[in-house]
Amino acid sequence: MSRLLKHREVFLFLAILLVLVLVTARFPRFAQPGNLLTIFNDTSILMMLALGQMAVILTRSIDLSMAANLALTGMIVAMTNAAFPGVPVPLLMAMCVVVGAGLGAFNGVLVWKLNIPPIVVTLGTLTIYRGLVFVISGGAWVNAAQMSPDFINLQRAVFLGLPLLSWFAIVTALLFWVVMTRTPLGRSLYAIGVNPTASVYTGINVGRTKFYAFVISGAVAGLCGYLWISRYVIASVEVAGGYELTIIAACVIGGVSIAGGIGSVAGVLLGAIFLGVINNALPVINISPFWQMAISGTAILLAVVLNARGERRQGRVILKKAEAV
Amino acid sequence: QTRIALVVKSLGNGFFDAANKGAQEAAAELGDVEVIYTGPTAATAEAQIEVINSLIAQQVDAIAISANDPDALVPALQKAMERGIKVISWDSGVAPEGRQLHLNPSETALIGETIIKLAADYLPDGGDVAILSASSTATNQNAWIEAAKAVLPEKFPNINLVSVVYGDDDSVKSTDEAKGLIASYPDLKAIIAPTTVGVVAAAQVVTDQNLIGKINVTGLALPSEFKQFIDNGASQAVALWNPIDLGYAAVMLANDLVKGGEAKPGAVLSMGRMGELTLDDTNSGAMAAPFTFDKSNIEEFSKIY
Amino acid sequence: MKPKTMTDPILTLSGISKSFPGVRALHDVSLELYAGEVTALIGENGAGKSTLVKTLTGIYQPDAGEIRVGGQRVTLPTAHSASALGITAIHQETVLFDEMTVAENIYLGHAPRGRFGLIDWRTMRAEAQETLDSMAAGIDAGIKLRELGIAKKHLVAVARALSIDAQVVIMDEPTAALSQKEIEDLYVLIELLKQDGKAILFISHKFDEIYRIADRFTVFRDGEQVGKGFIRDTSQGQIVQMMVGRAVDQIFPERTAVIGQTVLEAKGLSHPTEFEDISFFVREGEILGFYGLVGAGRSEVMQAVFGLTRTSAGTLSLDGAAIAPRSPADAVDAGIVYVPEERGKQGVITGEPIFKNVSLPSLGKTSKSGFLRMAEEFALARTYTERLDLRASSLSQNVSTLSGGNQQKVVIAKWLATLPKVIILDEPTKGIDIGSKAAVHGFMAELVAQGLSVIMVSSELPEVLGMSDRIVVMREGRVIDTLDNKGLKPETLVRLAAGIAEEQAA
Amino acid sequence: MTDTSLHRSLPNRLDNPLKSAVLSWESLLVVVVVAIFILNSFASPYFLNAWSLSDLTFNFTEKALIALAMALLIIAGEIDLSVAAIIALASTMMGLALQYGADTPTLVAVGVGIGILCGAFNGFLVTGLKLPSIVVTIGTMSLFRGIAFIILGDQSFKGYPATFSWFGQGYVWWVISFELVLFLVCALIYWVLLHRTNFGRRIFAIGNNDVAAKFSGVRVDRIKFILFCLTGLMSGIAAVLLTARLGSTRPSIAEGFELEAITMVVLGGVSILGGAGSILGVVLAALIVGLVTFGLGLLNVPGIVMTIFTGTLLIVVIALPILFRMWRQRA
């Protein structure tokens, strides 16, 4: 048991259960399967984005431009849909992935070829991408009436009892799990974070691998651009404004180390769900919405403290080793 | 050449784009007036102040503003007035010391009553209703909600207002809040959203959760953005004034002041084709009554604004 | 020794040059490596040895020259292309992944693949275990690398080299951090590699081991190749002559210091996990040696004295007055300074110039009411770097561009400038060439002659025996004995440090 | 070839200081400032006007004040994303104090004091609990502003006394505003602090290698803690100015300031990885951001489009020297 508890995923899972139990005690309807599935569905986009962000953070980088990328790709796809309602939605989604990956690749190239620190690059592109949303749309919103029914309803279609949106998240998570644990690319992402110098010596092209990480986060952001727009049926400049920090918060709560090299798919999913549960629970148990921000801030701080406790090295314990001999 | 700046809460909002149409119409009618349509992208007071500062530097003749914050803009607008610029607020007002007059789209009390009535009309037996507002700092929304609360006890005794929540004119936040309302109040019969962003978000949630027919969404909405929810039954009816007229009137009033008109309690100023505005003792006046859209007329108006 | 076979070399370098801004690290050097032979690469600090290694493994690109593998001319644009050609290296710094398993450390970059080209963890683990077992490493391939000691990590690096199936194995000072026992194990391994027909390039500052395992040698001086030949045809003196361009006597300096009052005294220092009941004292003008096997906890004790780690029990006194440094700053104020073991990480601030490194702890003295006075800083830096014969182009040269030995001199200069009472030197000559080593030793003698107290932590027997007045032997976090260095036999120290009973050692 | 002959006196430096000054980052920024200034005067007839130029300064002084302290923090290898939230909390507390009848000096003390407290809280979490500052301040950013929301909800505080408003709206002489004067004075203080004192030298050492700095007897944690407090202090001062300028407090005040302040710092040539940077660069960068936004504002370019310019400027200004170096190496 104590061994299990060492895994922060287990700890996080218990924390989420605790919140569920507490809320349910006051409000039984909250824990109904239907509501839980709704929370999962509501959190799907955050989960996907956080997974993309994890790929970047693992390499000791950070992508502050994900939300802006999402907004830009979302605006592009919404305008395309408004202008050419006949284009099939799967094609539009493919377009989102490509556009998003392209925007991510731009970050990646600057990081790779020019060696500019990622936080600077994405701080710059964060404003550029969001500005471009305004430029291409002229500031006008694309609203529900302009979108085709297919465009809006695809993610709402139910398959095996779950909306497609949830399935997108599930498939993305599986894909990430395979890539992270079973492919050279995934392992390289970890390796770079653990020890960049050693990675060079091992023959990993650090710059190019970081580039791939940004392409991954960009592609995810692009796909989420479509999902976000069709979910909230409005495309505007302000879409997902400030969401970049929520994405990072989900990663942090999920145990991704900002110093790179540490993090798991399961942890990130739980981190996102934790935020989702908190956000859903507060209005339900009638806590003033004005408390929401302070509570999630506290949650982030607690998560960091707990994670740091877990990560802290226990020294070399010379005496203990001596006794054991 | 008279230059009048039409400053809005945020660019890209369909409502304000429509207002700009009316403003340009007024400029064309007046001939010697140029309208500068501007505003921040995010609906914050600080961003609006930067816009005001640059307008002061450009020495425009008048500023007509729909404010993100009634108080925070006062110092900046006072500075504008000191430099000889005429300042009026419209739609969402500024505290009296920060402007020369305020143009309400409609009587506050009337709007407050209308939004409740829109819900009550379809609830013959009464029931629970909740309000999903814009940001908690929005002047106009807050005033309407106060007015609505005031008329409830006598005119609509069987309507029970259970909660007021704020979606900050942000579609995600509005969506979350609407969901929260539905989850917390199982007997909820109507959601009233006196804001164009919130009302769309709420209607989408009701559509998504298959609650059409159980929960009626109503409030203030742009016909073009809201048409589909009248069509699919998520909403029976919504109301709004004509933003084109509002923009038109704002420019006309600003022009009046520039050309020598004086804003003081009791004064009567011309709004061109919209008639005349009579100022009350806080130097504000109302344009017209809100207009209701339902299945019968939404098609027609959705093509206009 | 096997007979000399004049086969063609596996790897040939010719005319290789490499410059860094302001530094010519390699100039027109050549090198041949032969199958089944160990070639020792010898040179002072900064001679360009590690630079050559990095050029050979695709980490640096040479400015000129050519590399031939098996007669074929090749380029090595990345580390990957080098290992694809069968060139692998155990670098001077351990370059492995703490957070990953041993198996993955061995196979990262060339992991066995299963279905759909996905990494096959099970096979990887099994093969890694096999390699480790063949080396008799006694390491479980499934645990995280973090759990291993520094010596075992080196073994993992060797296993990695083996797993690549290299023709050329390069070892850049592999024994610097190893204990005697582990060094012996390494020799066995190298012998195995030789029998396998691999060409080995071995870099070391220790002549005993060069003479023990190398067949050939190549000497570098200031980035140029100044000599090569067969080890058994050349004397140590001749090689040293080539290295430094002059004769160096390896005799430890005569010391004339008069030993005075007790300066620093520790009584019963304990730490919850690292050490227990440590007592020692050091007197004016005395060098106190701390001997033990690597990992005995000597550094931990010194860092506690320096205020870096908290002790759970025990007292410290300086000149008879109790002190309790809670931070290095406190210790420095009291007059205790510490030259750390990990120069690059703890010793120098690599991004800054020499003079800023030297003045950092003395800013209080060079400044005037908190405001900097650069002229004073330069004067201070010049005084002490000159006394240590620091080799650099200017005092504003970035420390990162200095070689290891010269970086060490910067650290020592920094502390001398604070005019300390007690100076603790942790492995002061680790990875330092023979010329600089003598300089450091000479300087220690000078320090005690001036009345300072020196504590020297060292794992090198000759150094401990040659320099110390008294020797504290530590093992597994405890003081085993404190001995007067008069007629001490090396075996006694080794026995105490390793915990071997007297009869067995005999 | 490096001369390594024995017993030779080492020169202080080899390079020509004048040459390196001309090729420095700051001179690049000066060129950019002048270029934008000239462009602005051509683009708008209203630009070259004392009052316009004075109004211009209000667009950046508050953020630039924070950027000064943030520069030190980033040079030391840490970061504070919570500065805007500190403004919100400090402003809210001032409003609360006002409700209890506080006079102007008390209000200022409350604002500045809360700033320092918040900074100290960040500093404690980072240095005391050894947590990474970027995550800590993402957390406190929500926490501080969250507390402001809890206190204020949908309300606002207003009715600040006129003497208080002077801090944000007053002029010291003619068109020279109090905010501008305060910024210039603070810039001078920070310049001296960073470039001319032991404290500043230690900040650089910490940013380059905090372990080695600690081993060199630098009290790393204490200095980092002080830097967080300084950043809090400057946020508190910015809160006073902004509140006085707006004449009211809402919990949503100063949203997005943190990224703008960091942009100024980075544009000013401070290495985000720590260990390098200058105050002059930060001041110039603040000026650039102010000039660009005001200039585009005069042309009624929407704010969001301006951000494209600042974002591009940030990347281009940082990429240019790198590209130049790569080009020269190839040649």
Ligand SMILES: Nc1ncnc2c1ncn2[C@@H]1O[C@H](COP(=O)(O)OP(=O)(O)OP(=O)(O)O)[C@@H](O)[C@H]1O
């Ligand atoms: N990345 C670099 N940038 C600038 N100069 C460098 C760099 N790497 C090495 N040098 C310089 O090149 C020269 C050779 O260094 P190298 O590390 O190869 O020496 P070494 O022979 O391995 O010394 P040691 O025995 O101390 O390890 C030194 O003067 C060093 O300062």
Ligand SMILES: Nc1ncnc2c1ncn2[C@@H]1O[C@H](COP(=O)(O)OP(=O)(O)OP(=O)(O)O)[C@@H](O)[C@H]1O
């Ligand atoms: N498992 C390990 N992981 C990482 N670094 C280690 C490990 N073991 C030792 N080191 C590093 O290698 C160096 C040598 O450590 P060592 O094992 O000698 O311990 P120590 O406490 O310094 O003992 P002593 O000084 O008696 O040799 C130290 O600087 C230490 O930081």
Ligand SMILES: [Mg+2]
């Ligand atoms: Mg070397």
Ligand SMILES: [Mg+2]
């Ligand atoms: Mg040691």
